[in-house]
Amino acid sequence: MNNQILVNITPQETRIAIMELGVPQEIHVERSSARGIVGNIYWGRVARILPGMQSAFVDLGLERAAFLHVGDIWTPRHTDNPPRPIEKTLSEGQTLLVQVIKDPIGTKGARLSTQISIAGRYLVYLPQENHIGVSQRIESEDERQTLRERVQNLIPHCTQGGFIVRTVAESTSDKELRHDLEYLTQLWTELQAACRQATAPYLLYQDLSLGQRVIRDFVMEDTDRIMVDSRENHAKLMEFAQHYCPHALPFLEHYSGARPLFDLFGVEEEIEKALSRRVDLKSGGYLIIDQTEAMTTIDINTGGFVGHRNFDETVFKTNLEAAHAVARQLRLRNLGGIIIVDFIDMDLEEHQQTILEEFRKALARDRTRITVNGFTSLGLIELTRKRTRESLAHVLCEPCPCCKGSAQLKTPQTVCYEILREIVRVARQYDAREFRIIAHPLVTDLFLDEESQTLANVSDFIGKPITLQTSNDPNQEQYDVIFT
Template sequence: MTEDILINITPFETRVAITANGIAQELHIERSIQRGHVGNLYLGRVARVLPGMQSAFVDIGQERAAFIHVSDLRQNRLGRAGTEAIAPTPIEKLLFEGQSLLVQVIKDPLGTKGARLSTHISIAGRMLVYLPHEPHIGVSQRIGSEDERNALRDRLQALRPTDETGGFIVRTQAEGATDEELAADIAYLRILWAEIQARIKRQPAPSTVYTDLTLAQRVLRDMASPDTCSISVDSRAVTQELIDWAGRYTPSIVDRIHHYGGNRPLFDTANVDEEIARALSRRVELKSGGYLIIDQTEALTTVDVNTGGYVGGRNFDDTIFKTNLEAAVAIARQLRLRNLGGIIILDFIDMDDEGHKASVLDELNKALSRDRTRMTVSGFSQLGLVEMTRKRTRDSLAHQLCEPCPTCASRGSVRTPRTLCYEILREILREARQFNPKEFRIVAAQAVIDLFLEEESQHMAMLGDFVGKPISLQVEAAYAQEHYDIVLL
């Protein structure tokens, strides 16, 4: 399937959409005031060591202290001879408060949690990942051929400078690369590491010593592939910057980068903004008339498949099967588009035919294979659910673009006007036992006041007689339904 990349540039944010057949499949957003930190290197200062959790908090100059676990310290990966350590060394023997530490962010801050750190430093190039502290050479397992992996390892070993003490990981982009391209990547990464070391010597802790590439540059490095037909950018200046950058590091895609100067906004050409709006909704309509319900919680994400109005099959089993097949493709697309990660539970419509289950699972795996993010998928459980995980490295689309509802406090529902009426009456009774005002005044939303004036008027009058005080009503248009005040006059 061929893909196009659309890059929308504004002074406040960069948005990238990857489309296939004119339909958005993946979306990335980077705002200038909240750029992601994954891949950045910091000279941090250890703020607190927690032996009980075998972890530490490290000040890297951000609002919240970052977090590092003992397993993410390179001293516990390599022994003195460069072999795996037999047993992890306790963190309190490796770190102390006030210690300067070179760290790399491996996971952005999520919610109330600070960034996750590691001292296993790695710097990504176009075809290689440089490991300055580890001597070995590895090859990506996504390069399917064992012979190709061995050949790449041997070629890199021959190209590696004799004075090089660091190691490399060969990325999938290196398949078919020439020795000149690999050598150029090695030279670039060595120069970059030398610049980082110079900054470490002259900068105090905490400070930033290396910032990862911009989103637009990362797109060229990581997402552009032989299947990419075109890369459209709606900023002339950024287009030239990307052409210059690609000319140095990814020359094979230079001729695919072009400036978009059409009258319509770039994202409108593929209805991307409409897709974003749909991706923020719980309900996803399927072409057949079925639909998905996607609920994202703190612990996991659930996807429920429903037939809806689809009755196109020859029989009920056939209808269910076709709906599930269509849902499998839609689910894979929604996971990419919404960037959903962690534990994901898929509740397909129950099927009795084992062949149908196998076909749906095959269709799901086929659709998921286009996703660049690592994931695992189990088969159907005894309850008919498919459990899967998708690696989470950044906030989901909903967390990036939305915030908790101030009216319902993220519950997804609000108390009914009648429930609020009774709550207000109980509160007045409670206040009457403690205070002796001349009058109670209820200030609330229109729906609550209307109910007091109509169906609940008798109960309010009975309470007024009981406490011996008049109760008046006042509508406050600015109040949400659950918001009210009881004023003592």
């Protein structure tokens, strides 16, 4: 099997694995409790206008009112006049059609736009526009012009609105484009009809679930099958495909085996590896991946690979294998933003060029837009990968409460010395009778063994007795000094 899509669905969570040659290339996770509302279309009511911020709060029927800035209010493209002040554009109590462009974060409500866009498999429909755009990932100007003309010829004269041609449409047929176009325009007609009957606030359209988006976006010519491990959801996806993506119907099948689907194909093991900092290569080399707020750094090492000829050949082969491994890890972990890859230094210019070409070929399989720069003077490759969703680690993990995400803890000995300094500091301020240390077992054990003499010296220095008590706190950095 060249390309399989595995769909694992439970009431709480949907997980998707995109497989190529039996190896996971992408992992997608969507949880019912944290499903976003970006893309949802509401019939909302203006609750409050803030002229000083040129914004308005719109009631969508959610926990918090959503935020609409004057810059997100749609105006016709041919209008050269500056946007009108929001207090002259909207009024409190007014109803309007809005789409969520940013999920609520913390105490902030969702961000809205009055420019509506509805995504299909090959096209994005813009009912308020009248132009045809093409995805920036299609770089050939001849191909872009051809796609514009093809879509223009398919649009019925009575259809209002514009379209953006998605990257996946590059090799599709006119029949598939027409089917997508008809689906989107029909959906818009139904939304308009629902508006006339709805009482604000009201949810008119909810973006597709992860399972439905897989059917719409991920089924390619080389897809062999889509295996769904839930009978009920398999039936729902079959119904969805029958109406909107009939080309996907032959690939859908229900998996009813006793062994969990992700276990059978080794996906669970790959997810665990994708959460690890280290990635081992078959040759014996390895990658070290560190994800920070600003960027992700990937360091490549030869490890136990010593090669068979000379050092240059060993480095070249390790870098060659690493180039493909890095490209896969970017997709698997969904790493975005600025990424720095530190390949092992190569003396030969031809080796550098070969590695760069192979790296670009491997990255070309990515669905997400990537910009790659060549080697810097320090032997690094810089690239940017568009952030489309949270990384796998951010979805599945949270910072360690002990190290606060730093991946480092103070040693028990360091904590011992901190405690002793604290006791001396407190003894100079207060006339205490005795001191008690409540600390992690590793710390108290150290005080009873290697640092017992140090503890006795401090007790003599302050002239007060010091006792020890073991705490149940799992954090070895946490301690308390109590004095009476």
